[in-house]
Amino acid sequence: MLQLIERCQKYVSGYKDYCQELYDNHIIYFRPTNPNSIDDNWFFRTKPWYDKKEKGLIEGQTISFHYWAIDDGKFIGEFQLRPQLTEKVLTDIGSIGYAVRVSEWGKGYGTEILRQGLLIAKKHGMEKVLLTINEENAVSIRVCEKLGGELQDTIEVYNKEEGNHLLRRYWINL
Ligand SMILES: CC(C)(COP(=O)(O)OP(=O)(O)OC[C@H]1O[C@@H](n2cnc3c(N)ncnc32)[C@H](O)[C@@H]1OP(=O)(O)O)[C@@H](O)C(=O)NCCC(=O)NCCS
Numbered sequence: 001m002l003q004l005i006e007r008c009q010k011y012v013s014g015y016k017d018y019c020q021e022l023y024d025n026h027i028i029y030f031r032p033t034n035p036n037s038i039d040d041n042w043f044f045r046t047k048p049w050y051d052k053k054e055k056g057l058i059e060g061q062t063i064s065f066h067y068w069a070i071d072d073g074k075f076i077g078e079f080q081l082r083p084q085l086t087e088k089v090l091t092d093i094g095s096i097g098y099a100v101r102v103s104e105w106g107k108g109y110g111t112e113i114l115r116q117g118l119l120i121a122k123k124h125g126m127e128k129v130l131l132t133i134n135e136e137n138a139v140s141i142r143v144c145e146k147l148g149g150e151l152q153d154t155i156e157v158y159n160k161e162e163g164n165h166l167l168r169r170y171w172i173n174l
Contacts (some may be wrong), residue, residue, distance in 0.1 A: 004068070004079055005070055006068075017075065019032040025102045038067075065081045066083065067100055069100075076113075077099050079120070081120060094132035094133075096129055098113050108141070127174055145170075149172050
């Protein structure tokens with residue numbers, strides 16, 4: 001059974017494999033950690049940064065909570081929650097980031113991660129979340145709409161990975 005858990009040293013090697021798969025497949029819709037930077041000390045080296053990020057103590061960075069998705073001991077994917085509706089959240093990254101390792105696509109994991117993630121968002125006191133999805137990311141659009149996403153609009157945006165593109169903004173009421 002898939003579970004969203006807090007980041008922990010035990011699953012770092014699975015996390016690295018997951019990042020490697022996204023890198024190797026040139027996935028542009030989600031930016032994982034560079035797998036080459038993940039060594040034996042990575043978890044403890046980066047923990048203070050993630051802790052500060054949760055508390056909003058990193059200047060210029062949106063508050064975010066990071067969860068890892070594990071099924072039967074195997075690293076499957078991740079879920080990120082940004083509880084504040086900042087300008088950056090509204091026009092770029094959205095309230096939620098989620099991804100599944102490429103070798104596990106199409107098995108229902110993405111839907112389950114988002115479903116459980118919405119419950120976490122509710123526990124954080126959120127009443128609605130915004131998903132921002134590249135118009136060409138048909139799979140994420142499908143997952144979002146399945147879980148009740150209502151399209152607000154489509155805007156033109158630019159970022160380094162995706163270039164100029166259309167971004168759909170979906171709200172899910174919790
Ligand atoms: C988006 C992502 C998390 C989905 O994960 P997944 O485990 O493959 O998703 P699921 O198996 O739960 O569901 C996929 C759905 O898309 C559908 N689908 C697959 N290919 C499709 C396509 N080309 N067009 C439309 N729908 C498609 C599937 O049929 C399924 O819907 P169904 O349950 O109604 O049959 C995964 O593709 C991923 O990690 N992508 C890269 C990161 C990313 O894009 N994150 C989201 C950023 S907004």
